[in-house]
Amino acid sequence: MKITAEMIKDLRQKTHAGMNECHKALQQTEGNIEKAIVFLREKGIIKAAQKQGRVTSEGITNIVFAGNNAFLYEINSETDFVSKNEHFQQLVKMLGEIILKKQLSNVKDLLAFNYQNKTVQELLFEKTSVLGENITLKRVLKVTKKPQESFGIYKHQGGRISVLVVLKNDCPSVSEDIAMHIAASKPQFLTPDKVDPTFLAEEKKILHKQAAKELSDKPAQMIEKIIENRLGKMLKDMCLSEQPFVKNADQKVKDYLKANNTDVVYYVRWEMGN
Known part of the structure; x- marks a missing residue:
């Protein structure tokens, strides 16, 4: 029919x-x-x-990689209890294997992918039925490195936070340390020259408005200097290269990297739910 x-x-x-x-x-x-x-x-x-419509605010982020390709992905549940369940953990592992084998970095394509006569979306439905909570695939990201570069991975709290770092050469201990630093320090930019100009202009505008209220009795030249100092401090906190290294607060990240003859080409930090 x-x-x-x-x-x-x-x-x-x-x-x-x-x-x-x-x-x-x-x-x-x-x-x-x-x-x-x-x-x-x-x-x-x-x-x-x-x-399906119920809010999924818990879950796991994870990273899988092989050769020059790495993939980050996030799977959500409604509660932390279910995200630690064996069925949920098996799903996370299985999806990682599918993503890596088929090189799928698009959520729509992954959900439609047929695995053992079922789509991934159908598999999520099955897990939702078994676990009694809405289970969703939130996002997938593919990162490709050059052959001479290396990946560094760090996962915190069982995948609540996942960090992937690309170094310009092979330095396993450094890549792990830097990934751990990024997990803890949450840098928003790699270096000051990589800061988004739109973001920078917006922050300057905010600082000018604050200064107009707080420093109205100061000369314009002094106000500009204070604004530049505040902006510099803010960038120091937000840029990976300028942050105090988490394992040695007396050393900046850029100095730690230089001492080990390497540098960060790219990084991504995912926190579950963000």
Whole structure:
């Protein structure tokens, strides 16, 4: 029997299940809507679909890599308790294997990917049904390095924070230390010259407004100097290269890197939920 778009729409309205799930259910039941509803109930898909709108504010970020490619991805649950569950952890591992093997860095493509006769979206529905919470794939990012460069990885609190660093050469101990520093210190930019000009202009505008209120009795030249000093301090806190190294506060990160004959080419810091 031919499954029409109208039949799929009708089943979706009745069950809130996804288009693929509805189409498959109608195929399995030869277009019988009532039997298709039973089919979806037996598969746990209706329960999962009903949970889809619920907020997922917990979960795990993770990193997988091979050769010159690394992937960060985040999977969310509703509670911290479920994110530590064995079924959830298995899902995180399985998705990492799929992402790495198929080099998928787009959430839409990953959800539609067919794995062992089921889409990844269907697998998420199954886990939602088993765990009793809405399980979602939030984001995926691919990072590619040059052959002479190296990756550094650090995960904090079981994946609540994940950091990936690319160094210009192979320095395993340095890459791990820098990744750990980034996890703790949350730099927003690599170096002062890499600061977004729009961001810088906006911050200067804010500092000028603050100075106009606080320093109205000071000469204009002095006010400008104070603003520049405040901006410099802010950039020192926000730029990785200028931050005090977490393992030695007397040494800047850029000096630590120089002492080890390397440098950071790129980094990314993901915190679960952000």
